[in-house]
Amino acid sequence: MKIPEPGDDYRTAAPSQVRHPAQQGVTYRPAPNPDDAPLDITRRSPDDLYDPEVMYSPTINALIERLLGYMPGASEELVRRAYAVAYSAHLGQKRQSGEDYINHPVAVAYILLEMQADAGALAGALLHDVVEDTPVTLDQIETLFGSEIAHIVDGVTKLSVLDMKDKEEAQAGSYRKMFIAMADDPRVVLIKLADRLHNMRTLQAKEAAKQQRIARETLDIYAPLAHRLGIWKIKSELEDLSFKILNPQKYREIAFQLMLRREVRERIVQRVIARLKQTLAEENIEGGITGRPKHIYSIYRKMERKGVSLDQIYDKLAVRVIVSTVDECYRVLGIVHSIWTPMMSEFDDYIAVPKESMYRSLHTTVIVPGDIPCEVQISHPRNARSR
Numbered sequence: 001m002k003i004p005e006p007g008d009d010y011r012t013a014a015p016s017q018v019r020h021p022a023q024q025g026v027t028y029r030p031a032p033n034p035d036d037a038p039l040d041i042t043r044r045s046p047d048d049l050y051d052p053e054v055m056y057s058p059t060i061n062a063l064i065e066r067l068l069g070y071m072p073g074a075s076e077e078l079v080r081r082a083y084a085v086a087y088s089a090h091l092g093q094k095r096q097s098g099e100d101y102i103n104h105p106v107a108v109a110y111i112l113l114e115m116q117a118d119a120g121a122l123a124g125a126l127l128h129d130v131v132e133d134t135p136v137t138l139d140q141i142e143t144l145f146g147s148e149i150a151h152i153v154d155g156v157t158k159l160s161v162l163d164m165k166d167k168e169e170a171q172a173g174s175y176r177k178m179f180i181a182m183a184d185d186p187r188v189v190l191i192k193l194a195d196r197l198h199n200m201r202t203l204q205a206k207e208a209a210k211q212q213r214i215a216r217e218t219l220d221i222y223a224p225l226a227h228r229l230g231i232w233k234i235k236s237e238l239e240d241l242s243f244k245i246l247n248p249q250k251y252r253e254i255a256f257q258l259m260l261r262r263e264v265r266e267r268i269v270q271r272v273i274a275r276l277k278q279t280l281a282e283e284n285i286e287g288g289i290t291g292r293p294k295h296i297y298s299i300y301r302k303m304e305r306k307g308v309s310l311d312q313i314y315d316k317l318a319v320r321v322i323v324s325t326v327d328e329c330y331r332v333l334g335i336v337h338s339i340w341t342p343m344m345s346e347f348d349d350y351i352a353v354p355k356e357s358m359y360r361s362l363h364t365t366v367i368v369p370g371d372i373p374c375e376v377q378i379s380h381p382r383n384a385r386s387r
C-alpha cells in the first residue's frame with residue numbers, strides 16, 4: 001500500500017499523475033498522438049466501449065437486480081452503460097487501500113440503492129469521478145449519456161472542488177453551492193453525500209492528520225447537510241464515523257455501554273416492530289418497518305448538553321415506518337396511536353409543516369410495554385427517486 005503524502009487527495013494519485021490505460025495500451029486503442037489529441041472514448045466502437053463481459057458482470061447484475069426490485073421500469077441499459085464507461089475510464093487506477101478504483105463508484109451506487117434512487121442517479125453515481133479523475137471529458141459524457149446525466153456528473157464534479165480553507169467561510173459557501181445544486185437536481189447532493197459516506201467508511205487508508213481533517217469537515221458540513229435533507233441514515237453514520245476518529249476514547253466508552261444494554265433494547269424494539277407489521281398487514285398497508293440503529297454521536301451530544309452520564313440519558317427507542325403515500329402516513333399514525341398511548345407533546349407533523357427535507361414525515365412518541373418511550377417516524381420518500 002502506498003503511504004499517503006500530505007496534501008494527497010482521496011485518490012491514489014492526482015489526475016495528472018494517473019497514467020490512463022489508453023497510454024499504457026491496456027484496453028484502449030492508443031490515440032494517434034496522445035500529446036495532441038485528447039482521448040476521446042466516444043470515437044471507440046460500441047463493441048469496444050460496451051464490452052459484454054463488463055456490461056453483464058456479476059457486480060452490475062446484482063446492482064440492476066436491486067434497482068428493478070423497487071423500480072421495475074427503470075432503465076437497466078443506462079446503468080449498465082454507465083458502469084462500462086466508468087470501468088474503462090478508471091481502469092488501472094487504485095484507491096489508497098490498494099483496491100481497484102472502480103469499487104468506489106460502485107460502492108457509492110450501492111449506498112444510493114438503499115435510498116431507492118432512480119437509474120439516472122445510479123448512472124451519475126457510477127460516473128461521478130470520471131470527469132475529475134480520468135481524461136474523459138464532460139462533453140463525452142454528454143455525447144454518450146445525454147444532457148441529464150452530464151448535468152448530474154457536472155454538478156458532483158463541481159461540488160467536489162469545495163476546498164475547506166477558512167472553516168466558517170467554507171461552511172457558508174459550500175452550503176450555498178450544495179443548495180443551488182440541489183434545487184437544480186437533488187440527485188447531485190445525494191451522490192455527493194453517498195460519496196462522502198463511502199470515503200468516511202474507508203478512511204483508515206489515510207494518515208492520522210488527514211483523517212482528523214476530513215472527519216472534522218464531515219461533522220461540520222456534510223452531516224448537517226444530510227440532516228437538513230432528512231436523510232437520517234447517512235447523517236447518523238457520517239456523525240458516528242467522524243466521532244470515532246475525533247474522540248476515539250469517548251466513542252468506545254459509549255459504544256461499550258450501549259452494547260451492554262443492547263439485548264434488552266433490541267428485544268423491545270423487535271416486539272414493537274412485530275406488532276406494527278401485523279396490524280399494517282391487517283389494514284392492507286404495505287410499508288417498510290425498521291428499528292433505528294444506535295447513534296453514538298447523538299447520545300454523546302446529549303450527555304454534553306445536559307452534563308449527565310450515559311445512565312441518566314432518557315433512553316428513547318425508535319422505529320421507522322416508510323409507506324408510499326401521504327394518506328398512508330396518516331393512517332399509520334392513527335394505527336400507532338390506537339395501539340400505544342402517545343405523548344402528545346412529542347408530536348411533529350412535517351407533512352403539513354414541511355422542513356427542508358427529502359422526506360415528508362410524521363414523528364410521534366408512544367409509550368410501549370415496559371413503560372418505555374418509543375419514537376415512531378412515519379414517512380414516505382419524496383425526492384429520492386427523481387427530481
Ligand code: MN
Binds near residue numbers: 104128129195
Ligand atoms: Mn468519489
